[in-house]
Amino acid sequence: xxxxxxxxxxxxxxxxxxxxxxxxxxxxxxxxxxxxxxxxxxxxxxxxxxxxxxxxxxxxxxxxxxxxxxxxxxxxxxxxxxxxxxxxxxxxxxxxxxxxxxxxxxxxxxxxxxxxxxxxxxxxxxxxxxxxxxxxxxxxxxxxxxxxxxxxxxxxxxxxxxxxxxxx
Amino acid sequence: xxxxxxxxxxxxxxxxxxxxxxxxxxxxxxxxxxxxxxxxxxxxxxxxxxxxxxxxxxxxxxxxxxxxxxxxxxxxxxxxxxxxxxxxxxxxxxxxxxxxxxxxxxxxxxxxxxxxxxxxxxxxxxxxxxxxxxxxxxxxxxxxxxxxxxxxxxxxxxxxxxxxxxxxxxxxxxxxxxxxxxxxxxxxxxxxxxxxxxxxxxxxxxxxxxxxxxxxxxxxxxxxxxxxxxxxxxxxxxxxxxxxxxxxxxxxxxxxxxxxxxxxxxxxxxxxxxxxxxxxxxxxxxxxxxxxxxxxxxxxxxxxxxxxxxxxxxxxxxxxxxxxxxxxxxxxxxxxxxxxxxxxxxxxxxxxxxxxxxxxxxxxxxxxxxxxxxxxxxxxxxxxxxxxxxxxxxxxxxxxxxxxxxxxxxxxxxxxxxxxxxxxxxxxxxxxxxxxxxxxxxxxxxxxxxxxxxxxxxxxxxxxxxxxxxxxxxxxxxxxxxxxxxxxxxxxxxxxxxxxxxxxxxxxxxxxxxxxxxxxxxxxxxxxxxxxxxxxxxxxxxxxxxxxxxxxxxxxxxxxxxxxxxxxxxxxxxxxxxxxxxxxxxxxxxxxxxxxxxxxxxxxxxxxxxxxxxxxxxxxxxxxxxxxxxxxxxxxxxxxxxxxxxxxxxxxxxxxxxxxx
Numbered sequence: 001x002x003x004x005x006x007x008x009x010x011x012x013x014x015x016x017x018x019x020x021x022x023x024x025x026x027x028x029x030x031x032x033x034x035x036x037x038x039x040x041x042x043x044x045x046x047x048x049x050x051x052x053x054x055x056x057x058x059x060x061x062x063x064x065x066x067x068x069x070x071x072x073x074x075x076x077x078x079x080x081x082x083x084x085x086x087x088x089x090x091x092x093x094x095x096x097x098x099x100x101x102x103x104x105x106x107x108x109x110x111x112x113x114x115x116x117x118x119x120x121x122x123x124x125x126x127x128x129x130x131x132x133x134x135x136x137x138x139x140x141x142x143x144x145x146x147x148x149x150x151x152x153x154x155x156x157x158x159x160x161x162x163x164x165x166x167x168x
Numbered sequence: 169x170x171x172x173x174x175x176x177x178x179x180x181x182x183x184x185x186x187x188x189x190x191x192x193x194x195x196x197x198x199x200x201x202x203x204x205x206x207x208x209x210x211x212x213x214x215x216x217x218x219x220x221x222x223x224x225x226x227x228x229x230x231x232x233x234x235x236x237x238x239x240x241x242x243x244x245x246x247x248x249x250x251x252x253x254x255x256x257x258x259x260x261x262x263x264x265x266x267x268x269x270x271x272x273x274x275x276x277x278x279x280x281x282x283x284x285x286x287x288x289x290x291x292x293x294x295x296x297x298x299x300x301x302x303x304x305x306x307x308x309x310x311x312x313x314x315x316x317x318x319x320x321x322x323x324x325x326x327x328x329x330x331x332x333x334x335x336x337x338x339x340x341x342x343x344x345x346x347x348x349x350x351x352x353x354x355x356x357x358x359x360x361x362x363x364x365x366x367x368x369x370x371x372x373x374x375x376x377x378x379x380x381x382x383x384x385x386x387x388x389x390x391x392x393x394x395x396x397x398x399x400x401x402x403x404x405x406x407x408x409x410x411x412x413x414x415x416x417x418x419x420x421x422x423x424x425x426x427x428x429x430x431x432x433x434x435x436x437x438x439x440x441x442x443x444x445x446x447x448x449x450x451x452x453x454x455x456x457x458x459x460x461x462x463x464x465x466x467x468x469x470x471x472x473x474x475x476x477x478x479x480x481x482x483x484x485x486x487x488x489x490x491x492x493x494x495x496x497x498x499x500x501x502x503x504x505x506x507x508x509x510x511x512x513x514x515x516x517x518x519x520x521x522x523x524x525x526x527x528x529x530x531x532x533x534x535x536x537x538x539x540x541x542x543x544x545x546x547x548x549x550x551x552x553x554x555x556x557x558x559x560x561x562x563x564x565x566x567x568x569x570x571x572x573x574x575x576x577x578x579x580x581x582x583x584x585x586x587x588x589x590x591x592x593x594x595x596x597x598x599x600x601x602x603x604x605x606x607x608x609x610x611x612x613x614x615x616x617x618x619x620x621x622x623x624x625x626x627x628x629x630x631x632x633x634x635x636x637x638x639x640x641x642x643x644x645x646x647x648x649x650x651x652x653x654x655x656x657x658x659x660x661x662x663x664x665x666x667x668x669x670x671x672x673x674x675x676x677x678x679x680x681x682x683x684x685x686x687x688x689x690x691x692x693x694x695x696x697x698x699x700x701x702x703x704x705x706x707x708x709x710x711x712x713x714x715x716x717x718x719x720x721x722x723x724x725x726x727x728x729x730x731x732x733x734x735x736x737x738x739x740x741x742x743x744x745x746x747x748x749x750x751x752x753x754x755x756x757x758x759x760x761x762x763x764x765x766x767x768x769x770x771x772x773x774x775x776x777x778x779x780x781x782x783x784x785x786x787x788x789x790x791x792x793x794x795x796x797x798x799x800x801x802x803x804x805x806x807x808x809x810x811x812x813x814x815x816x817x818x819x820x821x822x823x824x825x826x827x828x829x
Contacts, residue, residue, distance in 0.1 A: 006511070006512060009512070010512050014524055017524055017525065017528060018524075018528060020564075021528045021529075021531065021532055021561065021565055024532070024560060024561045024564060024565075025532050025535050025536075025561050027560065028536075028556070028557045028560040028561050029535075029539060029553075029557065031556075031560075032553075032554075032556035032557045032559075032560060033539075033540075033551045033552065033553050033554075033557060034551060034552045034554065035549065035550070035551050036549075036550035036551065036552065054550075054551075054552055066770070070689040070690065070691065070769065070779045070781075088689065089689055089769075089781070090689065090767065090768075090769035090770075090779055090781050091769065091770060093741070093749075093750045093751060093752055104552075130550050133550075134550075
């Protein structure tokens with residue numbers, strides 16, 4: 001093998017590695033990412049059980065039920081629609097009614113969202129950015145004021161310190 | 169008054185930095201020694217001024233001066249002293265000041281220890297350092313001033329985010345910044361070389377110690393941060409592929425590649441252009457990390473800032489420096505002459521292989537980190553890229569790299585003998601094979617992936633020690649004279665062996681935890697017992713307690729093995745009234761290298777029982793211990809005679825590069 005062919009092989013090898021990495025990245029980007037959806041999106045689109053979803057919204061008041069062990073059910077709402085969620089595990093410290101949360105998982109065939117992860121950051125001011133942006137875009141949220149419309153049957157949510165701090 | 173002195177010192181340091189940006193550069197062009205010397209004075213003076221500013225802010229925090237907005241927002245009089253000090257960098261403004269302090273610190277080190285650098289190179293390096301310093305000082309003074317006063321002064325502050333009230337905050341950010349910002353030296357050297365249009369093997373020898381220092385700190389900072397997140401967040405995970413973690417991991421990957429390519433440049437005067445590019449890219453990734461964390465485009469525990477002007481400002485700095493450096497590179501790179509030739513199978517070839525995989529891996533992490541932002545900006549779709557993405561991309565890229573690691577040090581420069589290296593690795597291969605077979609046998613063939621993972625880890629561990637054993641020639645000359653030969657080996661040989669050994673240890677920890685950890689989530693009432701990892705864990709009682717600025721419900725668990733009490737696990741749910749926030753204090757028991765990890769969830773409706781999450785994490789501590797080994801390896805390399813901190817003296821420059829035994 002002369003020097004030229006050797007160099008050709010080396011460059012070929014390098015390109016192969018880069019191409020493999022690019023291929024892996026593209027595959028991973030199409031298969032293993034989760035899309036953010038609001039309850040309204042979810043009710044409208046009804047994605048299949050293979051699609052991973054990040055469902056973001058507020059925990060609807062009076063819907064959190066702990067059923068034996070670490071099994072919890074609650075509803076996530078964006079004040080327009082709401083979706084029932086089941087989750088097994090320890091909820092984050094700040095999980096409570098009215099708090100903005102993101103649940104990651106899939107929508108089951110019975111229209112119940114099965115979450116494997118529930119996120120609510122460790123900060124009393126924290127409101128997931130996606131949730132705020134989504135509510136803002138639909139005119140349900142104003143900076144500095146929080147929710148402009150209270151979820152049905154609940155007066156305490158927009159008055160709570162959680163909501164007040166979140167927009168500021 | 170002290171606050172105003174600090175503020176004034178900070179403004180003064182900006183003007184000094186501006187002077188340092190221009191005069192040494194002019195001096196280097198004109199060959200004026202006195203103008204070039206201004207860089208040394210300015211760099212040292214600037215560091216002193218920023219130290220004064222930083223001390224003023226620390227004083228304001230320690231004395232709880234709530235007339236300073238920054239103190240009011242992030243401190244509280246009841247907070248323990250340690251957290252008052254660490255709280256200085258537990259917020260956006262203060263942490264930027266720490267960033268700049270460390271930048272000035274490194275600049276002054278070059279000024280003081282760089283006496284043997286060629287005067288023009290040193291002047292250029294200090295000028296480039298000053299450009300970065302100027303940009304970030306402007307950023308602080310214009311958008312994130314920590315010295316802003318508040319009128320009237322409130323009675324008490326809002327307190328620090330409870331999650332940050334931990335010893336981890338004292339160590340993690342300073343270490344991480346020493347690493348991040350330390351790469352600025354390599355960047356400045358690269359840009360200075362491009363300005364000069366000249367570069368030689370000696371350049372690599374000057375740059376490598378600085379890169380090593382930064383790399384050591386970054387390695388420790390990342391390991392430390394990972395352990396902190398592990399015990400503090402109570403989720404039992406040690407790496408989340410969170411964008412903020414990636415922000416520190418990308419410079420680490422690029423920096424590791426830079427260390428290795430600088431080696432080739434130093435020894436063989438090859439890969440010059442690539443090394444320069446890598447030095448630029450490494451610090452660019454550090455800047456990108458700063459942008460991601462500080463601009464508030466990401467929501468995370470780390471993102472204190474939500475002010476969009478800050479994000480735009482850092483983005484401008486980012487574009488200016490990365491764009492500027494890369495344009496300069498594009499203009500000048502062709503004028504740099506290439507260096508020594510080598511066969512693909514050689515030490516150089518192995519290091520190129522290393523660089524190829526490390527930079528590609530860094531690129532996949534970059535894509536995974538930026539893709540969600542890109543998608544949101546362009547089509548407004550919100551996605552999250554998490555662990556599954558990185559498992560699929562980063563994971564496969566690491567396998568060939570890790571497999572190749574033991575070969576590298578055994579290959580000769582210029583032209584290596586792969587077969588010979590392979591023969592010398594027989595023992596390591598035997599160990600790996602044994603690990604594979606034992607795992608398969610113990611799990612009755614059910615854990616094939618884990619078995620191969622173990623084989624890889626042991627291959628790395630045994631393989632990295634092979635070089636030392638062979639060079640000491642234990643088998644030929646007996647252990648006694650072998651030992652004396654071992655001690656006589658150059659430190660860099662130990663550096664390589666330790667760092668690669670540490671990598672193997674980390675891989676072993678990762679494989680063991682991800683394959684064999686057990687997780688148990690149950691509701692427990694006092695008196696109940698659960699089994700985990702061969703231990704019986706009994707919920708003893710709940711004890712209410714109060715700390716200086718929190719209240720907590722502690723829960724005590726006893727751990728027994730075969731009826732013998734091993735330890736008591738203390739875990740708690742803490743509530744901080746100042747921030748109306750609660751945190752989970754995980755109970756961790758370390759037994760050898762493994763850990764029992766217990767965290768509390770919510771109490772049940774009747775308040776008698778509580779949700780408990782119990783993990784058995786076999787060999788988990790190896791993940792971080794491996795990181796410490798890597799850092800020790802770096803320290804050994806740094807202590808090597810060839811690479812005294814700063815620069816080798818000019819006398820030694822004259823000696824040919826082939827000092828290495």
